Amino acid sequence: MNPPSGVGPLxxxxxxxxxxxxxxxxxxxxxxxxxxxxxxxxxxxxKAGQIHPDxxxxxxSLPVMDGWEATRRLKANPQTRRIPVLALTGHALGDHEREAxxxxxxxxxxxxxxxxxxxxxxxxxxxxxxSKSRPRGRRGSRG
Amino acid sequence: xxxxLSAVPARNGRGSSGPPAEAKLALxxxxxGSEDPRACTGRALEWLGVHAGVKQAICAQVxxxxxxxxxxxxxxxxxxxxxQFSVHxxxxxxxxxxxxxxxxxxxxxVSDEPTLHSLQLRGPAAAVAFHGLExxxxxxxxxxxxxxxxxxxxxxxxxxxxxxxxxxxxxxWYRQLARDRTLLYGIVNAVxxxxxxxxxxGRLVVANSRAESLFASRxxxxxxxxxxxxxxxxxxxxxxxxxxxxDAAPDRRELLLVxxxxxxxxxxxxxxxxxxxxxxxxxxxxxxxxxxxxxxxTEEIEANYARQRVAEAAARAERDRLDLIIDxxxxxxxxxxxxxxxxxxxxxxxxxxxxAPGTSADELQRVRANDANFTSFVANVFFGxxxxxxxxxxxxxxxxxGAPVPVEAVSxxxxxxxxxxxxxxxxxxxxxxxxxxRERLYEQLKRASGELERKVREATAELVRHNELLRRQAIxxxxxxxxxxxxxxxxxxxxxxPLNAILGYTSMLLKGVLGPLHGExxxxxxxxxxxxxxxLGIINDILDISRIEAGRMPLRLSEFPLPELVGEVxxxxxPIVVQSSVHIEAxxxxxxxxxQSDRQKVKQIILNLLTNxxxxxxxxxxxxxxxxxxxxxxxxxxxxxxxxxxxxxxxxRIFEDFQQADSSPTRTHGGAGLGLSICxxxxxxxxxxxxLESAPGVGSTFTLVLPRRRGRR
Numbered sequence: 001m002n003p004p005s006g007v008g009p010l011x012x013x014x015x016x017x018x019x020x021x022x023x024x025x026x027x028x029x030x031x032x033x034x035x036x037x038x039x040x041x042x043x044x045x046x047k048a049g050q051i052h053p054d055x056x057x058x059x060x061s062l063p064v065m066d067g068w069e070a071t072r073r074l075k076a077n078p079q080t081r082r083i084p085v086l087a088l089t090g091h092a093l094g095d096h097e098r099e100a101x102x103x104x105x106x107x108x109x110x111x112x113x114x115x116x117x118x119x120x121x122x123x124x125x126x127x128x129x130x131s132k133s134r135p136r137g138r139r140g141s142r143g
Numbered sequence: 144x145x146x147x148l149s150a151v152p153a154r155n156g157r158g159s160s161g162p163p164a165e166a167k168l169a170l171x172x173x174x175x176g177s178e179d180p181r182a183c184t185g186r187a188l189e190w191l192g193v194h195a196g197v198k199q200a201i202c203a204q205v206x207x208x209x210x211x212x213x214x215x216x217x218x219x220x221x222x223x224x225x226x227q228f229s230v231h232x233x234x235x236x237x238x239x240x241x242x243x244x245x246x247x248x249x250x251x252x253v254s255d256e257p258t259l260h261s262l263q264l265r266g267p268a269a270a271v272a273f274h275g276l277e278x279x280x281x282x283x284x285x286x287x288x289x290x291x292x293x294x295x296x297x298x299x300x301x302x303x304x305x306x307x308x309x310x311x312x313x314x315x316w317y318r319q320l321a322r323d324r325t326l327l328y329g330i331v332n333a334v335x336x337x338x339x340x341x342x343x344x345g346r347l348v349v350a351n352s353r354a355e356s357l358f359a360s361r362x363x364x365x366x367x368x369x370x371x372x373x374x375x376x377x378x379x380x381x382x383x384x385x386x387x388x389x390d391a392a393p394d395r396r397e398l399l400l401v402x403x404x405x406x407x408x409x410x411x412x413x414x415x416x417x418x419x420x421x422x423x424x425x426x427x428x429x430x431x432x433x434x435x436x437x438x439x440x441t442e443e444i445e446a447n448y449a450r451q452r453v454a455e456a457a458a459r460a461e462r463d464r465l466d467l468i469i470d471x472x473x474x475x476x477x478x479x480x481x482x483x484x485x486x487x488x489x490x491x492x493x494x495x496x497x498x499a500p501g502t503s504a505d506e507l508q509r510v511r512a513n514d515a516n517f518t519s520f521v522a523n524v525f526f527g528x529x530x531x532x533x534x535x536x537x538x539x540x541x542x543x544x545g546a547p548v549p550v551e552a553v554s555x556x557x558x559x560x561x562x563x564x565x566x567x568x569x570x571x572x573x574x575x576x577x578x579x580x581r582e583r584l585y586e587q588l589k590r591a592s593g594e595l596e597r598k599v600r601e602a603t604a605e606l607v608r609h610n611e612l613l614r615r616q617a618i619x620x621x622x623x624x625x626x627x628x629x630x631x632x633x634x635x636x637x638x639x640x641p642l643n644a645i646l647g648y649t650s651m652l653l654k655g656v657l658g659p660l661h662g663e664x665x666x667x668x669x670x671x672x673x674x675x676x677x678x679l680g681i682i683n684d685i686l687d688i689s690r691i692e693a694g695r696m697p698l699r700l701s702e703f704p705l706p707e708l709v710g711e712v713x714x715x716x717x718p719i720v721v722q723s724s725v726h727i728e729a730x731x732x733x734x735x736x737x738x739q740s741d742r743q744k745v746k747q748i749i750l751n752l753l754t755n756x757x758x759x760x761x762x763x764x765x766x767x768x769x770x771x772x773x774x775x776x777x778x779x780x781x782x783x784x785x786x787x788x789x790x791x792x793x794x795x796r797i798f799e800d801f802q803q804a805d806s807s808p809t810r811t812h813g814g815a816g817l818g819l820s821i822c823x824x825x826x827x828x829x830x831x832x833x834x835l836e837s838a839p840g841v842g843s844t845f846t847l848v849l850p851r852r853r854g855r856r
Contacts, residue, residue: 017640023647030656061636090636090643112643112679114650 009126010034012053014044014070015088016062020111024057027115033122041065045073048080055122058105060089060096068103075104084125088113161299162194171306180314181216187287187307188218195299197289199264201225203239204285204311205232212239212286214262224262242270243283248297251288267292271300273308284312337411337431340418345380348426357400357431371403379413383427386415398431410435475550475572479521481565492572495539495548506542513539517552517570524554524568532556536575549575628693635686642682645675684817691824698828700853702739705769705778706731712750713767716757724762725784727753731769738778739852744825748833751818752782752845760786760842771851777831781846788839798823798833822847829853 011033015021018039025035036051038044042065048056056074060067067087074080087100090111097108107125109118170190177183184202191197199219203212214228230237238259242249248271251259259268269292272283287304289296331338337354341347350358358379360372378400386394398413411431418428466489469476475492479485488496495513502510516537524533533554541548550572557567649672651657653665660668690696709731720727738745749767756765763785771778789797798819819833826833830853837843 017644019644020640020647023644023651027647027651027656030651090639111639112646115647115656116650116654 008032008034009054009122010036010051011122012036012038012044012047012051012056014038014041014056014062014067015059016040017059020059024115024118028119028122031116031119033119039063041067041070044070045080048074048083049077052080053083055126056083056085057118057122058085058087060087060100068099071100071103071105086122086125088118161295161302162190166190166194167302174306174310178314178317180311180318183307183310183314184216187303188216191289191299191303192218195289195296196293197291197296197299198266199268199288199290201228201262201288202285202307203228203230203288205243205283212243215285217262220262220264228258228262230258239270239286239288243272243286245270245272247271248301250292250297262288264288264290266290269293269297269300271297271304273304273311284308334430336433337429339429339431341383341427341429343425343427345383354431357403360403367406368403371401371406375400375403379429382413383415383429386413397434400431408435409433410438474574477517477570477572479568479570481525481567483518483521483525486567494542495572502542505545509540509542509545513542520552521554521568521570524556524570525565537572539572547576549579551575551578625693628689628695631685631689635682635689638682639679642675642679646672646679649675681817684821687821688817688824691821691828696825696828698741699743700739701742702737703742704737705735705780706733708742708746709749709767709769709780712746712753715750716753719754719757723757723760725757725760725765727757727765727767729767731767732771735769735771735778736851738849740829740849741853744829745847745849748822748825748847749780749782751822752780752833752847755818756782756784756786756843756845760784763842776851778849778851779846780849781844783842783844785842788841788843789835789837790839794835794837797835 011028013021013024013028013035014037015024016039021037021039025037028035036047036053038047040062044056044058044062044067045065047053058067058071062070067089071085071087074083074085084106085104086107086109087097087105088109088111089096089100100108107121109121170187173186174183177186188200188202191200197218200217201214201220202216204215205211206213210232212230212232214225217225230239232240232243234240238249238251242251248269251264251268251270268288268290270286270288273285273287274283285308287300287307289300331349331351332353334351335353337357338351339347339354339358340349347358357375358372360369378398382396382398386396393414393416396413398411400409400411401407402409410433412434414430414432416428418426469489472489473491475495476489477485477492477496478487485496496510496517498507498510516539520535520537523535533556535552535554537550537552539548539550540546552570552572554568554570556565557569558564559566648657649668652660653668653672687696709729713727713729716727753765753767765785766783767780768783769778769780823833826847826849829849831847831849834846834848835843836846
């Protein structure tokens with residue numbers, strides 16, 4: 001994936017499953033977002049520090065460093081604590097949602113989640129936060 | 144050395160120059176008048192000094208008992224010397240002993256003999272022996288010694304010896320006689336029996352004090368006593384008169400007298416003997432022996448003897464009776480003496496311990512073995528003297544058959560009544576064969592009972608083990624089930640991740656995000672999308688079951704109106720209803736009270752029941768109705784169809800996981816078969832249940848029954 005460019009809100013997609021990452025990235029790009037990707041928690045932390053995304057979509061089950069831990073660190077860091085984190089998990093058992101909330105996640109969606117549904121959710125979250133920009137993707141432009 | 148003194152021929156008294164006749168006469172008068180021998184000798188020696196010119200004089204006497212010549216008196220000699228002087232008569236060479244036996248006066252010189260020297264005689268002395276009674280053998284009785292020794296002295300000595308010797312011996316003899324008499328009286332009086340001497344006339348001559356009390360009375364004594372004495376004398380005289388005494392043969396007879404003091408009868412044995420000699424006339428010595436006690440004793444002995452005879456007879460009868468009893472006792476009884484010998488036994492004991500005539504060698508051996516065993520047992524009884532009873536067991540054998548006869552033996556000691564010594568041991572033997580058999584059976588029973596108990600215990604333990612195993616298995620099953628649920632949850636995640644990509648890409652393709660579609664691509668993609676969604680449904684069902692089983696299905700309780708919920712369900716079912724040949728009739732009472740439960744789950748159940756009804760009803764009507772039972776406070780939501788129905792035998796099965804009534808591979812209806820299973824589980828979670836009424840070919844009615852308020856668990 002190319003480094004983010006353009007003017008739409010910058011979303012950092014964190015997922016270790018490449019096809020899902022690609023699928024959401026394609027749709028979000030199509031929907032006017034700028035997208036960057038990370039494959040684990042540590043990478044997400046590094047990228048968040050570098051690119052300062054407007055929102056992070058965080059899968060929770062990740063290698064190296066899981067999504068809960070990465071979220072806790074993001075929220076502990078003054079430079080990244082304001083970035084909204086939308087947790088995305090394929091796990092339906094247990095209290096993933098509660099744990100995600102405790103770790104500092106701002107939203108929670110379960111897989112399977114259609115790309116348009118994810119985009120709608122991101123849009124809602126960004127509307128509630130003072131944001132640099134609105135997505136102006138092709139879809140949005142088409143109405 | 145001594146020499147014979149040449150005696151001066153005696154002259155007539157008138158012409159003599161010796162002591163004057165008046166002096167001699169005075170001495171003779173004194174001697175005859177004195178009863179005291181000592182006074183006599185003393186006067187005589189003194190007289191020698193006064194009238195015969197003697198300076199020293201000694202009188203020595205023979206002590207026949209001591210066989211010595213001892214000095215009796217002295218004149219002009221120290222008294223101490225007199226007392227010390229003594230010569231043994233056996234010393235025949237002694238000048239004094241010689242002088243004793245000489246017929247004439249003997250002259251002695253002082254140097255002759257140390258003993259004479261000890262008398263401190265100052266010059267030669269003359270010695271004359273004197274003798275006892277005339278007419279007897281002239282045994283020398285003593286010596287008179289006088290110094291100085293002159294013929295005149297010798298003559299005077301001779302005269303004095305004759306006179307003094309005679310008188311002295313007589314006085315001494317009187318004394319002896321008196322002593323002897325006193326002694327005899329003493330002896331006679333000391334005899335406890337009355338002793339008497341009577342003369343030939345029957346007069347009492349001598350009687351000891353005991354005899355006097357019987358035969359002599361004094362005037363001052365009582366009338367009764369004097370009469371008794373008189374009577375005794377008459378009886379005694381009569382008895383003596385009857386006896387014919389001859390020579391020295393004593394006569395023995397009984398004599399009954401009266402006790403003068405007590406007045407009681409006294410029985411005596413009278414022993415009479417002739418005594419005395421012919422010169423003085425015969426007397427009779429009588430000794431009376433009191434036999435009153437003896438007679439009484441004899442009579443008592445005879446009476447005792449008679450009584451003993453009677454008692455013996457009684458004892459014999461008793462013994463016979465006891466023998467009979469003992470013999471009739473079935474247990475052997477043996478009486479043993481302290482030496483261990485069998486004294487007595489009854490018939491049963493006889494059969495064990497006696498060698499009967501005609502006993503075989505084997506039997507003999509058995510009898511001896513029995514005897515040996517018994518003897519060693521009884522030996523223990525004698526050793527264990529502390530207890531009067533001794534109990535033990537002996538192994539005997541039946542003499543006839545040789546079969547073992549275990550017996551219990553109880554021994555009792557019989558102690559001598561006077562001294563408490565062991566006099567016999569009585570042993571009773573009790574055959575324990577039967578008792579042992581009973582004991583053996585009892586033991587067997589006890590063992591069997593123990594065995595049974597053990598088996599029960601083992602079975603119980605086995606049961607406990609089994610229960611424990613089951614419990615563990617249950618735990619393992621639970622764990623396995625939990626593992627399974629965990630596994631399914633994980634698997635569902637694994638399924639959902641690629642499915643997420645499939646659904647996502649399909650959605651983008653269908654929306655033309657990835658470019659325009661051509662031809663039938665859209666229809667194909669729509670089928671992919673439909674199948675992916677179906678797969679997702681199955682995966683969600685599996686996840687639901689897993690969550691319920693793992694207890695991880697969260698319950699979100701709220702109060703909500705049921706008609707509104709029913710409306711939502713009808714709206715969701717609408718798309719498939721439209722495609723089917725059924726129509727839905729809803730009959731919901733608007734006045735239903737609100738329900739407190741998990742809204743989402745109630746909706747899921749009703750939606751599932753309704754979807755099934757539409758799916759399994761080829762054509763016709765599906766009716767949805769809801770009502771409230773105020774009594775049970777339950778809400779019932781029923782879904783009835785006019786579909787294919789369910790056979791009775793399949794009705795329970797359809798609520799199980801992955802089950803459809805038609806489980807054949809060729810079944811016409813899709814679905815994982817998890818719907819009813821999930822519904823049932825959810826209904827249970829909500830405190831309710833799902834009821835089914837169905838008949839094949841007619842239709843089915845599924846009813847969800849819920850409490851109006853689901854209590855918190």
